[in-house]
Amino acid sequence: QVVFALNQTLLQQESLRAGSLQIPYTTEDLIKHYNCGDLSSIIFNHDASQVPNFINATLPAHERITAQEIDSYFRQELIYKRNERMGRRVKDLLEEYPDKSFFFAFGAGHFMGNNTVIDVLRREGYEVEHTPAGQAI
Numbered sequence: 001q002v003v004f005a006l007n008q009t010l011l012q013q014e015s016l017r018a019g020s021l022q023i024p025y026t027t028e029d030l031i032k033h034y035n036c037g038d039l040s041s042i043i044f045n046h047d048a049s050q051v052p053n054f055i056n057a058t059l060p061a062h063e064r065i066t067a068q069e070i071d072s073y074f075r076q077e078l079i080y081k082r083n084e085r086m087g088r089r090v091k092d093l094l095e096e097y098p099d100k101s102f103f104f105a106f107g108a109g110h111f112m113g114n115n116t117v118i119d120v121l122r123r124e125g126y127e128v129e130h131t132p133a134g135q136a137i
Contacts, residue, residue, distance in 0.1 A: 087120025
């Protein structure tokens with residue numbers, strides 16, 4: 001699986017350099033949507049934006065299964081479990097110090113796709129509010 005993932009990553013990078021593969025959004029797009037609080041944007045609505053995409057129709061059937069297994073592993077380990085850990089840390093701090101005020105800042109990846117840090121906290125009963133860039137806290 002590691003060799004397959006490395007080969008697929010190299011093929012994607014070669015396609016990007018050759019211009020035969022385009023990323024559907026720019027870094028500027030990510031920044032603009034994040035700053036505007038548009039976390040439901042199509043850009044932020046995909047878990048796959050955080051992990052390499054190995055699944056494509058041109059792969060033989062046995063390689064597609066490998067790609068799906070790797071995709072599932074990355075999604076679980078790099079996204080869902082990470083956000084669960086971050087959400088639990090926030091919750092633990094809030095409960096341990098109920099008389100203190102906190103400000104938590106996370107990278108955009110913690111707000112993308114499903115099972116975000118916000119989702120974890122809301123499931124725990126917390127109200128989470130976005131503060132747009134430039135707005136006083």
